[in-house]
Amino acid sequence: MRTQAVEDYLKVIYDLSRGGGPVTTSSIAVRLSVAPGTVTGMVKKLSALKLLSHESYRGVMLTEAGRRIALEVIRHHRLVERYLFEAMDVPWDRVHAEAEKWEHVLSEELEDRMDEILGNPTTDPHGSPIPTRDLEVEESESEALASLAAGQRATVSEVGDEDSAMLRYFAELGLFPEAGVEVLSVAPFNGPMTLRVSGEECAIGRQAAEHVYVTDIREGEVEDELAP
Amino acid sequence: MRTQAVEDYLKVIYDLSRGGGPVTTSSIAVRLSVAPGTVTGMVKKLSALKLLSHESYRGVMLTEAGRRIALEVIRHHRLVERYLFEAMDVPWDRVHAEAEKWEHVLSEELEDRMDEILGNPTTDPHGSPIPTRDLEVEESESEALASLAAGQRATVSEVGDEDSAMLRYFAELGLFPEAGVEVLSVAPFNGPMTLRVSGEECAIGRQAAEHVYVTDIREGEVEDELAP
DNA sequence: TCAGAGTTTTCGGCTATCCTAAAATCACCG
DNA sequence: CGGTGATTTTAGGATAGCCGAAAACTCTGA
Numbered sequence: 001m002r003t004q005a006v007e008d009y010l011k012v013i014y015d016l017s018r019g020g021g022p023v024t025t026s027s028i029a030v031r032l033s034v035a036p037g038t039v040t041g042m043v044k045k046l047s048a049l050k051l052l053s054h055e056s057y058r059g060v061m062l063t064e065a066g067r068r069i070a071l072e073v074i075r076h077h078r079l080v081e082r083y084l085f086e087a088m089d090v091p092w093d094r095v096h097a098e099a100e101k102w103e104h105v106l107s108e109e110l111e112d113r114m115d116e117i118l119g120n121p122t123t124d125p126h127g128s129p130i131p132t133r134d135l136e137v138e139e140s141e142s143e144a145l146a147s148l149a150a151g152q153r154a155t156v157s158e159v160g161d162e163d164s165a166m167l168r169y170f171a172e173l174g175l176f177p178e179a180g181v182e183v184l185s186v187a188p189f190n191g192p193m194t195l196r197v198s199g200e201e202c203a204i205g206r207q208a209a210e211h212v213y214v215t216d217i218r219e220g221e222v223e224d225e226l227a228p
Numbered sequence: 229m230r231t232q233a234v235e236d237y238l239k240v241i242y243d244l245s246r247g248g249g250p251v252t253t254s255s256i257a258v259r260l261s262v263a264p265g266t267v268t269g270m271v272k273k274l275s276a277l278k279l280l281s282h283e284s285y286r287g288v289m290l291t292e293a294g295r296r297i298a299l300e301v302i303r304h305h306r307l308v309e310r311y312l313f314e315a316m317d318v319p320w321d322r323v324h325a326e327a328e329k330w331e332h333v334l335s336e337e338l339e340d341r342m343d344e345i346l347g348n349p350t351t352d353p354h355g356s357p358i359p360t361r362d363l364e365v366e367e368s369e370s371e372a373l374a375s376l377a378a379g380q381r382a383t384v385s386e387v388g389d390e391d392s393a394m395l396r397y398f399a400e401l402g403l404f405p406e407a408g409v410e411v412l413s414v415a416p417f418n419g420p421m422t423l424r425v426s427g428e429e430c431a432i433g434r435q436a437a438e439h440v441y442v443t444d445i446r447e448g449e450v451e452d453e454l455a456p
Numbered sequence: 457t458c459a460g461a462g463t464t465t466t467c468g469g470c471t472a473t474c475c476t477a478a479a480a481t482c483a484c485c486g
Numbered sequence: 487c488g489g490t491g492a493t494t495t496t497a498g499g500a501t502a503g504c505c506g507a508a509a510a511c512t513c514t515g516a
Contacts, residue, residue, distance in 0.1 A: 088341050105329035
């Protein structure tokens with residue numbers, strides 16, 4: 001009763017519900033690359049297993065039991081990512097895809113072993129927090145980079161890890177966790193932003209900027225510089 | 229068309245056919261803990277895929293294509309075993325079970341990475357040879373320990389890794405690859421053998437001794453010692 | 457308020473893998 | 487040669503996931 005499919009569904013539902021509010025079946029379908037009807041079927045099953053509650057035509061919400069399983073899987077995933085990156089030197093943009101497969105076969109014992117070898121890390125290579133053994137996570141108070149205004153500075157806390165091409169792009173720009181960014185300008189009509197990242201100037205589209213999260217936002221001195 | 233089940237079937241068929249001659253469906257069924265009829269069905273499928281040939285009521289034999297897949301899976305399995313044992317300190321008797329799950333999710337890229345980290349090992353922790361990247365293996369010229377006679381000495385080359393309780397037993401006796409053994413006596417009617425392993429004397433049943441393979445068999449001096 | 461448009465569910469069907477039980481075949485022995 | 491026990495295959499059915507298309511529902515805008 002805890003197949004790979006079940007784990008995958010719970011994981012993406014957890015992820016999608018981080019935005020708050022119920023999760024639609026279509027959003028799940030998109031994330032899992034599955035037909036909408038398939039999701040309805042699986043949701044019924046998970047509901048029967050009391051892993052989530054489902055209001056027809058409304059959406060879905062994890063129960064505590066479902067949340068626990070989701071967090072277990074996420075812990076596996078992020079620990080494996082960290083392990084691959086740190087202990088095996090797998091490139092930043094590939095660890096996600098590998099971890100996606102490993103997360104389902106990792107025994108608790110080996111999980112502990114990895115945790116120990118890595119010295120109980122708290123984040124994965126993309127900056128996402130690794131749930132503790134007793135499944136506590138503190139979701140960070142981060143904003144999307146896309147939501148910053150010109151003149152603001154911040155620190156990258158996390159980057160979305162689903163798209164490896166995008167990750168390569170972020171790496172090229174120097175946008176990884178801990179990096180400082182300064183927003184130099186923001187074009188209107190959802191246009192590109194220009195940034196200063198570790199000395200270098202660069203431009204980034206709004207869509208990509210949605211997948212970079214920042215904390216520690218503060219006003220810069222750019223406005224003063226621009227004043228005559 | 230290359231599901232985990234397919235890989236598992238090919239792997240055990242390869243393993244069973246090492247003894248020479250065709251492989252019966254029932255032996256496959258036993259190894260995979262599956263009903264006999266299930267095996268017939270899968271065998272038909274693999275036969276259609278030209279991964280093996282099947283003569284009804286006679287048995288099954290891998291084709292070259294089937295053998296290649298089997299060897300890929302076995303390479304994965306044994307490399308993972310070595311990695312778990314050496315790089316992650318997983319106990320000897322547990323690596324098999326973990327590897328059994330990992331072998332199906334290991335990418336070629338990560339396989340290479342492990343191979344490199346380990347320095348291109350040639351055997352797994354139980355002494356079985358790891359096929360090379362281009363899938364060459366030299367099956368060793370080993371005999372079962374059970375087939376030795378009193379007075380013979382030999383070197384352990386390999387131990388069967390399926391049963392972890394048996395592996396713990398072997399470890400206790402000191403029977404692991406490279407160890408020297410001397411057969412002190414062999415009881416008749418398939419009775420126990422007494423051995424000297426690294427100085428210590430011990431007894432072992434014939435059934436267990438079937439799962440220990442030895443090479444470099446030579447006559448000892450025990451007979452002289454026994455003479456008046 | 458009610459007609460699309462868009463979303464969600466239902467329905468029939470497909471594949472992969474497994475099972476049990478009955479039928480077919482084989483192998484051996486008197 | 488034929489019967490009997492063991493092995494193997496066939497047959498009918500189950501479950502888990504998936505799909506496409508039709509039906510049901512919701513939401514929004516005039």
